[in-house]
Amino acid sequence: MADMKIGAYICKGCGLGERLDCDELATIAKRDGKAQVVQQHDFLCSEDGVSMIRNDIDNEGVNRVVIAACSRRAKTDAFNFDGEVCVARANLREGVIWIRPDEDEFQETTQEMAADYVRMGCAEVKYQTPPHPAEERGCHEAILVVGGGVSGMTAALEAAKAGYPVHIVEKEAQLGGAVGQMWKDIPMHSPYTDPVEPVTRRLIEEVEANERITVHLSSRLTKTSGAPGRFSADISAESGSTTTENFGAIVMASGATPYDASKLPELGYGKSPDVVDRVEMEKLAIEADGGPIKRPSDGKEVKKVTFIQCAGQRSEKEGHLPYCSGDCCLTSIKQAMYFKDRNPDIETEVLFTDLRTPGAPGEDFYRSGQDKEVTFRKGVVSEVVAGSNGPVVKFKDLILDEDVEEEADLVVLATGMVPNSGVDIELAAGPNVEGEEEEAQTDSEGNAIEIPVESVLNLTYRQGKDLPHLKYGFNDSHFICFPYETRRTGIYASGPVRRPMDTPQAIEDATGAALKAIQALENAKLGRAAHPRSGDLSYPSFRKEGCTQCKRCTVECPFGAIDEDEERYPKFNEARCRRCGTCMGACPVRVISFENYSVDTVGQQIKNCDIPDEFDEKPRFLVLACENDAYPALDMAAMQGNSYSQWARVIPVRCLGSVNTIWITDALNSGYDGVVLMGCKKGDDYQCHFVKGSEMAHYRMSKIDDTLEQLNLEKERVETYEVAITDIERAPKLINDMAETIDKIGMSPFKF
């Protein structure tokens, strides 16, 4: 930019004026930072202070603003200049005066810290340009809902109510899903005492009556391409016809399949016709329709029924589900009531190890079951065998500590649910990258839990056909922090496909996912980012001349945003991008950058920190802190009055995944004594906002030792940590540890 004009504004409020020599900081901004306009103010975030800055922007042509005041996380409303100018925040309050003791002996180093942050702020802002919305903007408003069960229909109705057209694609010939096959459902409203009509009947009527909703029955998605705002989907009916529709966002509500009870011969399934699973139990109830329930073998009225909880679930045994499906306990109580409500003399026994009844109806419905004299017995079933008059259940009663054998007319296995989450693309990417036919996967992974072999979405994304799985095959990106989010922007998981759940939870889920889908397509219309940097206009671009087609960005992008074009160059799909910068950190030739966040914006901050020569005995070390968790933790540490080493210089990064190793080598080469990286928790129970960013960073840093060896430096000079937002005491301690390490191993030999 030819006419770049930097304005540096130094705040003297909140004790900054008393603790720091602000005149000196102003000189530094002018001399070292090359700021053309430098102003001091007693209370910068006041109306007067902000209008001073605004006036300089409007009348003096200032287009790069450095605010030397508080943390970038504070006063964001006051210092919001609507993206017209670039803003850098030199963190003098939380980063300097609050984190350092107010004592004369530390005055000199505190002032040095502040001076460095002013220099760094001026350097950062010099390499930024104001972000512009992505060129690529989708304009399609319709929402695609995959699956016509409770969750899918609710999502469709909610989106339609908000004014968006919706298409439901359902693979079966009728709507309703799993709940549609029930005789009755668990109550959703007080009093939670008796089974009620399944909600699907009402939902189907509403969906059919809604003119904004189009339903495609007996259909599947054979191809889905594009990005939020401009998805294109081929909907193929069983009859063979295919229609192509455009969508702004997708809700994946493909639900779950009941666990295959034929894998449980030890529980008598398949051996005795009177051992049924929960779905078959519903069928028996529908057949009876309020009359006496008859057992399948000889049609005799059932007088004693035994429910076996956790059948093939919560078990590490091969072929079993390791997780709890969440609704089976309530379902068994409900099914026991089918018998008790008709005839209280029928014996109903529920054999459980831990009775889990989550959700609003849970405890009340359990009590109601007890009140109706359903017998709950804590026991582990070892075997079900055929007896003379019906199946015999052998179990160990855990309370009475004895082995029991009991004959029943009917045995119901409370089997779990397996998500219809499509192909596990991470497994698929393993042995055969080109995604061989599905049979190959089942063969090579035949002993895994259950690999749904059919793709649900058939995405044309480079990283694979379906949503990445989180755990146990469920699609979600993080069911505590970011429910409904997946690792594919604009595609939201809802209902039991994202975690096991019952009807009320699926309804709540669907409402949330519909809202997410609307947000995604509206953001796409404006060329802005979706969660978690919602509203961010910057997006990554790359310098084609420099690209070596190594494909690391396409592989490492946690969100599958980057495809390949015909010439095998990366093809960024801005609307799919979450702006984490993991691609930027991955690029070995450093050609990927954002308008306001790039290898240079951070690299120049590193370079512009003043490194005293080694005789000064003032070490400097760099802290790259994730702005989502580690940086706020340090801010909060400052608010709590903790302190950390005066030798640290902290630079926030979007995600530790965006850290390019060049920053580390540059820092060490230019005389920094150490580098501390602080990212979020990685792994299965990660806390990284960008799912894989922290993991990628840790992986990359595990290879940094070679570089250190080449430089003849000690390994201890670079440390990578997982820091949570709650680590208010630990984070400063980690910084102090580095100061101690440097004290021990000595200063870097690279100082000039």
Place this chain on the structure above:
Amino acid sequence: MSDYNQQMIEKYRGNFLKEVEANVEEGDWVKMCMQCGVCSGSCPLGPHWEHPPQEIFMMIRANKREDILSSSSMWMCTSCYNCIARCPRGLPITHIMHGLATYAKRLGLAPKEQPTAKFAQLFWDNLTKTGRVNELKLGLSLYFMNGFGEGIKTALKMKDVGLGMLKTKRMTPMEMLGGHKCKDVKGLQAMLKKAEELEEARIGKRG
């Protein structure tokens, strides 16, 4: 008595939970136990029970009629009310234990040599004779509860205490000759008899 037991067995064939609900004080709470075990964990005498309350509730549901009714467990309850205070489901456990004990005695299944049961009978008999507890007689009958020899031994062991009580006029040997009584003993006894009749009638009607 055993006829009555037989009668009950036939009436509730195989469903002891129903039998408890109908015949035991607060028995309709038993089905609401959720087997958390807080009662057993809270009981100060827990380690001495053959079957702690949680187990008793499970046994009721598992139809272990004889085992429960002839058990000494519920006779061990000292009415400290810890279990009631702590039960998350609000079961009146202490009352249920006493209810079970009463029912077992009524059926004639209560353990014969259980000291609590024996003491309870002695106390009742002592009290209802005059309408006042005769402490001297109650004490002596306790000494001789387990036979003459043991009674003498206990009496000798306790003689210093007895003499001390005599000296300080805490005990008078005259009580041996009948002792003090309430104003209308006849009336009291008639009242108790009537109550017993009513109880019999109630059980008869329901049982």
